Amino acid sequence: MEARASRTFVVLWDGSDGGYDPDEFAEHVRLTAQGYTAPIRWSFGQGHGDPEPGDQIFLHKTGNRNGIIASGQILSSGVEFHPHWSEPGKMAPYITAEWEVLIDPSDRLPYDQMKSTLTDFKFPVQSSGRKVYSPSDQMLDSMWKDHVGKLALRDGNPWLGGSVTRAGGRHSGPCALERHRVGSYDLTGFASTTAVKVESELVSRFADYLTALNHKVQGYRILPEGTTRPLFVDIHDVSNNHLYEAKASASREAVRMALGQLLDYRRGFDLRPEVSVLLPDRPVEDLLKLLAENAVGCTYEKSAGVFETA
Template identity: 30%
Template structure:
């Protein structure tokens, strides 16, 4: 990726071959949602965890805050070598103009770095904002078999540390109208912040107890989407769903998430909903009816209500 110094754009160059050596593949997802198609693009950094911070993460931050800076994301796909070139340079095919997904700008996954060590990578979720090219060869290959892999517990994070936003760049009214609808929505709601904080604190709690904690990264046969679970306590063989509120909506979300993921993990783990406070009795009964235990924050500690 390359923030342009001459135009209000961030130029993103995608090469299927280069990504495969690091265990990931960029391109269109075969599945669409209510907002339409999604193009996945992995952030910059081939060694160690990818980041948004410092010099190492400056280009990733340029993508994250592209709308605030008045920039568009322009995506190009490598398309064979330049005829007659001796350097191995590749031709670039223009895919279209994009913006970050307003609901989920990026996900965090595990992949191997150039030294074959596991690390966290940033996978941006891009949405086309105008005309675009979506050829079959540009799609991410679907998984041949369902595979659930244990990965770093920190991969369960929904948000990574981000640099402070700078003063938005002033843009002409016409350009402003074009960018308002595609601002890079950040996962900054109170519930999401509490969810992230609770996940991190409980991970520290389990680690302090000497537990081995991971997450699962799941690829489902016939699909191109990668699912990432919340915390998995290998010591107790328990799979968690961490929520930022103890409301009915969030409890329902925890049930659906756990029931979806547990089908793919063998042997089947016990299920636990981790909540920031004690839910209503009716919601406790709902969780128990689904065979899900409840752990919630209680003062400076945690209270555990096992499924009946």
């Protein structure tokens, strides 16, 4: 069966705080500038257009400072109906997506530039979820890559974007330590709100602990060969070249998952780091033996903010 070609859609934001919470917007700009993607649920108008995972999406800000300010990909299949963002008593179609690039409106790809170049595309866009047909889709993608590339050069930021094809050759390397980044897992049941909160707080306390010992800590972004989706290490202790992967419990399931992640992560370094699991409690001896057999250490919280290596 022939693979379905990806499509391109434009969604709209009127620039209001109700349409995009200003704190969330600022956080998403910051995260995507560091190479993270920012998941979001966005309204998709009435046409729908059969959106599928992997389809490209652009965010067009209307009103003042009119133009494209974001790009990413759709994660959901079709649309889901939720209360309308501005009319709570009304239901509206939404998609789940992630921004790979989100920039301040002052850095937008201007509406006038798009209108003069994309002559086959009808402007203005009247509703969110408008499909962009060929050849306008390729032209818009090319214009955006060029625009974002110039911003990356201007700011000296090779991480700007979240996608190798958009930012031009990003690779593995340091990034800001993200103490409260929402984690995600490949196994169902490991990404509960409680688990994410426990892990992020554990990472934050351990980072403070290492910093008090005069260690330099950072995040680390790994881009495996042949992929466009980066992996993010919880903590990289630069002073000792040591990676830590945090988990919300010392259970066998959590330790085994952390073990696999660390074995994968350390392959992304030219200078092979030491690696350890970071846990809220000391695990049973059998799990410590399992980690030791794979040259993986274990650090756990002995009391609030005090850590010990098993």
